[in-house]
Amino acid sequence: MYSKNMFSLEGKTALVTGASYGIGFAIACAFAAAGAKIVFNDINRELVEKGLASYREKGITACGYVCDVTDEDAVNSFVKRVEAEVGEIDILVNNAGIIKRIPMTEMTAEDFRKVVDVDLNAPFIVSKAVIPGMIRRGHGKIINICSMMSELGRETVSAYAAAKGGLKMLTRNICSEYGEYNIQCNGIGPGYIATPQTAPLREKQPDGSRHPFDQFIISKTPAARWGSPEDLMGPAVFLASEASDFVNGHILYVDGGILAYIGKQP
Numbered sequence: 001m002y003s004k005n006m007f008s009l010e011g012k013t014a015l016v017t018g019a020s021y022g023i024g025f026a027i028a029c030a031f032a033a034a035g036a037k038i039v040f041n042d043i044n045r046e047l048v049e050k051g052l053a054s055y056r057e058k059g060i061t062a063c064g065y066v067c068d069v070t071d072e073d074a075v076n077s078f079v080k081r082v083e084a085e086v087g088e089i090d091i092l093v094n095n096a097g098i099i100k101r102i103p104m105t106e107m108t109a110e111d112f113r114k115v116v117d118v119d120l121n122a123p124f125i126v127s128k129a130v131i132p133g134m135i136r137r138g139h140g141k142i143i144n145i146c147s148m149m150s151e152l153g154r155e156t157v158s159a160y161a162a163a164k165g166g167l168k169m170l171t172r173n174i175c176s177e178y179g180e181y182n183i184q185c186n187g188i189g190p191g192y193i194a195t196p197q198t199a200p201l202r203e204k205q206p207d208g209s210r211h212p213f214d215q216f217i218i219s220k221t222p223a224a225r226w227g228s229p230e231d232l233m234g235p236a237v238f239l240a241s242e243a244s245d246f247v248n249g250h251i252l253y254v255d256g257g258i259l260a261y262i263g264k265q266p
């Protein structure tokens, strides 16, 4: 009979990228509650300070660093610094991300590249920096934050969909290449979650009514609501813990049922 807590993260160090607020912050808080030491980074000092204050408010001692995840030299120095100052990284969550909502024929190649750089190239860069240590230590967990757009398209999000679709395949490839070293690389595909990234889609209309996209998402989601960052806590702890040691290359969609549903008939 299995008696110990297989969801415990005691003794583990977790790096969550872009985790000053939003989904990354919630996942890091869940990891701390499960016993892990928390390290996060963000793009500038102001965000890192804001994040540190939010963790303190929750009674969590987190270590925060400024690091742009698209800058490979900066990421390599950051990972070395974390390993020297905090500990070897057992769990990596590639969470940092951006979106630009621009119709494809109006989008510049530079804007397209910027989105792919943060949402796809950066998870490659950060994973590449931590995998050798995971191989040396004989274990590691990598969780890539994917999206509904890893499976579905919609108007204005061509770069984001291309990047998140690519991230799904990077997840499967890391699993394929490093699974034999006891490294599990999985993805979480959140549905529509109420964070600053999606705030423009929920802005009230001038007459006080709901944004049409807000209504659309509620009607497309069997759970009939937006998700909250807290909805991702349990799935993230599962994928970071030994409870998921034989789960690899999987994308766990946490979407209130969106991908299962054909939609209401008009």
Ligand SMILES: NC(=O)C1=CN([C@@H]2O[C@H](COP(=O)(O)OP(=O)(O)OC[C@H]3O[C@@H](n4cnc5c(N)ncnc54)[C@H](O)[C@@H]3O)[C@@H](O)[C@H]2O)C=CC1
Binding pocket: 017, 018, 019, 020, 021, 022, 023, 024, 041, 042, 043, 047, 067, 068, 069, 070, 094, 095, 096, 097, 098, 118, 145, 146, 147, 148, 189, 190, 191, 192, 193, 194, 195, 196, 197, 198
């Ligand atoms: N909110 C949603 O409905 C969904 C979000 N996601 C994904 O989840 C992740 C987190 O999303 P949210 O919390 O909603 O976003 P957010 O915009 O609220 O937070 C993103 C975080 O990433 C940081 N970041 C951006 N570029 C960075 C860079 N170059 N280096 C370091 N940090 C950087 C931001 O400063 C911020 O802290 C993203 O990858 C996003 O694409 C996926 C599905 C749904």
Ligand SMILES: O=C(O)C(=O)C[C@H](O)C(=O)CO
Binding pocket: 099, 101, 146, 147, 148, 149, 154, 157, 189, 190, 191, 192, 193, 197, 198, 201
């Ligand atoms: O469709 C949009 O616009 C989005 O903001 C997409 C969400 O961020 C997302 O990734 C849903 O899974």
